[in-house]
Amino acid sequence: MTTVARHYVLAAGGTGGHLTPAFALASELERRGHHVALITDERGAAIPGKPDFLPAHILPAGRFGKNPLGWPKAIASVLNGRSMALRLYESFAPTAVIGFGGYPALPALLAASKAGIASVIHEQNAVLGRVNRLLAGRVNAIATAYPAIERLDGKHAPKVHLVGNPVRTAVLALRDQPFPPIPEDGLLRVLVTGGSQGARVLSEVVPDGLSMLPPALRSRLQVTQQCRPEDLEAVRERYAGHGIPAELGTYFQDMDVRLADAHLFVGRAGASTIAELTAVGRPAILVPLPIATDDHQTANARELVKAGGARAIRQPNFTAKELAKQIQVLAQHPESLANAAHAAWNCGRPDAASDLADLVESFGAAPIQDVIRVAGDARPSGRRSLVLEREGDK
Incomplete structure (x- = not known):
């Protein structure tokens, strides 16, 4: 042969x-x-x-x-x-x-x-x-x-x-792992990234938005956030001022591990991001990059949003108050996040x-x-x- x-x-x-x-x-x-x-x-x-x-x-x-x-x-x-x-x-x-x-x-x-x-x-x-x-x-x-x-x-x-859209083998290997359980009073892990260069709007809005959540929900937060190098210390001070534990970095080599642990993703709607979220099955709040050519990130998010696996907020409307509102809708009941995760998983290829x-x-x-x-x-x-x-x- x-x-x-x-x-x-x-x-x-x-x-x-x-x-x-x-x-x-x-x-x-x-x-x-x-x-x-x-x-x-x-x-x-x-x-x-x-x-x-x-x-x-x-x-x-x-x-x-x-x-x-x-x-x-x-x-x-x-x-x-x-x-x-x-x-x-x-x-x-x-x-x-x-x-x-x-x-x-x-x-x-x-x-x-x-x-x-x-x-x-x-x-x-x-x-x-x-x-x-x-x-x-x-x-x-x-x-x-x-x-x-x-x-x-x-x-x-x-x-x-x-x-x-093909994804990395390390990410695809997570597809058969269940969505991480969320005990009633357990940690709620939030992963925030803004593409390869980070996104300043996320650094400015997300810490303040998380601080506006009800105390019972805010006290359970554990945040991992990618930032631009020049924004790192300012974001660290914001989280410290709000009393929210956060791990910050300009680049995470083990992003697949962090994605596996996350209960909620907040970030851009790039093609690779959407592919990885749907491969693993993670609910998301997406903020499409407004200057993306032909507004393709807004188009990227549509299938996932329509399926119930994500919520999209246009950047002009992406305020701390709006972010807090959307997180509350998703996180007020553990089954809400789990259902959104399953909807995202069903969109995966x-x-x-x-x-x-x-x-x-x-x-x-x-x-x-x-x-x-x-x-x-x-x-x-x-x-x-x-x-x-x-x-x-x-």
Whole structure:
């Protein structure tokens, strides 16, 4: 019996929202015996969480801002990146290129189109991003994280596949653990994060909002909050002044452990945040980032809010009084939080990485048509070269 080990290239912008699902797919493809490479920018190459087996290639990728005067330079950068990607494909011979959005994905996928290599884009948000909109007509398949995607042209519907948003293995492992019990007078653990850079509005509003809860509820609070470095001491003083125990930090490496212990999440509605909340099943109060492109965080929150797993507060309405009101509605009875947690869990798509890998594997030559790579030498061919290995040779 033989197994075919194929080559895949993943291309993603240098943010956690783009790279977290890319890393999850890379791990799944590697587990299946494939070889995977990453195209990203300098930020992406240095971001925590990249699997050790995954080599990163940095490509230039111009940003197309609102000022057209900068576009010629951006176009030149994209074309340079496309040329570099084509050279990489000549040596690596990928079966398919998978883009996760962000400008570094643009030259990588344009190169795939020029070379006749199959391509897939994955959209993490409920609104199709700029780069993915540019590429939607060129790719073989569009993988989505939500059933309804805004700004996706209806003519592309036949190649849309709902797979969900892959999450980290450590988070997915929590899915079968029950929601932590809340004794009548026991601790109520609240986790507050504001994305990779923190969010000042959370630092300003959350401590005062928690202080406005009824004394019986306030006395049970145990808070973990991510803050910007420049806000850390001010937030610490606020919690101390309110007599609320709080652990503060700019970054928590064990976020999966903290998510497992949390009874309530308060934070932004980024794609990875929503995916992790629904994978684990945690109720939330979401404050979508108002300056997010196309207001995609508001769109991200809709499915979870409609299901009863979260409440959303627009940032202009996010006051201490409103936060206290919403927490009281959720936390006044232990079963209310547990029911919301179950609703969030039901929104999860735990097979996202596996389903996306299945989709990716569906493209490319049939094994009988694959070119065998001998001693690392890819023979020239109009089809993508793949590695044919006997079981046990690896």
